[in-house]
Amino acid sequence: MQTKAQAISIEATSPLKRSSNRQNKRIRIGLLCLAPAMIVTFVFMIGPALWSIYISLTNMSLTGAGAATPQWVGLQNFIQVFHDGEFLGALRVSLTYLVFSALIGQAVLGFLLALLMRKRNRVFKAILGGIIIVAWVIPDVVAGFLWSTFLAGGPQSVLAPGTLNVIMQVFGQPLHAWLQDYPTVMIIIANIWRGTAFSMMLYASGLESVPDELLEAAAVDGAGPWVRMWSVILPLLKGTIATDLLLITLSTLSDFTLVFILTGGSNASTELMTIYQYRQAFQFYQIGYGSAIALLIIVVGAVLSLLYIRLLRIEL
């Protein structure tokens, strides 16, 4: 029911003005809806990100000289980082870890699994898929703990042998203190175990959009399985591959908990950049220096991302 005043006011505005009013109203509602999320994100995520840039240019620390009056040191932290042997070692460890556990390990294994599981028995798929996904879903802490117990024991250890050593015993093979003898290999394998499910799911979803008829047609034309793979499946999956590599790279670069729990941050050959950053910022209390390292981790991630986007688009 409209009052006479309302009726008059509606008639008095032209259709053009009415639709732009509606447009403005929409924009206002839209911004109002976006506002709370943007405020929270800005204050608690972008804010600290910007502040970390500021901190990295000072010598702020939690104890000692830098705590009372943090001073501006400009790019000194960054220059120091590039001369820091331990950081360069950590960079090498992180990149090795990334390439072998994520790019080669998770992506290839995930792709293989997705491919092999395509036309299998549904119950079998559910059970196997379930196991692989459980490895991915359990909390980081539990995964780290699991692998610690799996790799435990060894000839010099006072503890009972862990599962891997028990298996070695059954097959008459020598026992090892796995984490101490082959630390880098072990964390790489543990991470492959942990993260393959994600790549597997992504590729399975991508493979669903590869039409069977195309593969059958290729087979009829005499293309063997390898040719079918390279010339039909892979080109169609280019987007999925790019997305997968991108996401797992960024996620692996920020891996901390699994390796920290396995090694306690003590072993130089398993010291990822993230662990090094943690030690600098929270064990040595050099917040300024730690922030600089943290920023460099982000930069490495950004550079690699741009690299992927470039590489995979050029090949198209």
Added chain:
Amino acid sequence: MTLRRALTATPIYVILVVIGLFFLVPLLWPLIASFNPAATLSLQLPTNPSLVNFTTIIENGTVIQPFANSLILAVSTMVLVIILAGLAAYPLSRYQFRFKKLLMYFILFASALPVLALVTPLYAMYVTLNLQDTLFGCILFFVASSLPFCTWLMKNFLDGVPVEMEEAAWIDGASTVDTLRYILLPLAAPGVAVVGVWSFLGAWTNFFVPLIILQSQNLLPASVSIYTFFGAYGQVNYGQLAAFAMLYALPAIALYTLVSRFFVRGVSGGLKG
């Protein structure tokens, strides 16, 4: 014909079983040891299996406080993220504007960046704001860092609800609230579920942030608590430790199973487009 298919399929099944064993074996120890009152690090079938490990840690309070803390963190994060991401996703899904595609890719990219780098300045900021060593401080950061990805997910799910349905409701005279309750929410329910579970698990399993931000023993969530429990190497009761790990991991597995159907749909739906 079937014989040939069986011949090519069998080696594949063998490979899959071997790979499956690789994934299964590390999971065996905690599963078995949690039911073994006299568990050691070795994988051994319990001589008299019982639930005593579970009951002990629940009764002597080892798990109650940490689980309560984890629950507070996770549920609060989930509720806030659903509301904020849902609100933000609506205009992103329904309204057209020039930079939309770029914005969505930017949001996705932002959500993948190493958030861990932010914890250092966050700690410094919290000290100033007196938010360090508070659960509330943790919740705010969890919400902020989950929002980009969850908004992106929610937007993809909302895209799947046809505008025509809302418009039909408006024509029939439904108010905004009514449309929300009877049209949007039921149809976007999978999206809400996925976003809820994702943000819940993000907070439930997070280790690094509470490690840095919280100091008080009674505020520690289960993720940090299990680490300190586990760190005491010599005197640890391995059976109880395994039971703790199982209890802590169970909600993650259960929740993921519930929404797994919708998760891949949401992620790949947004990526293919």
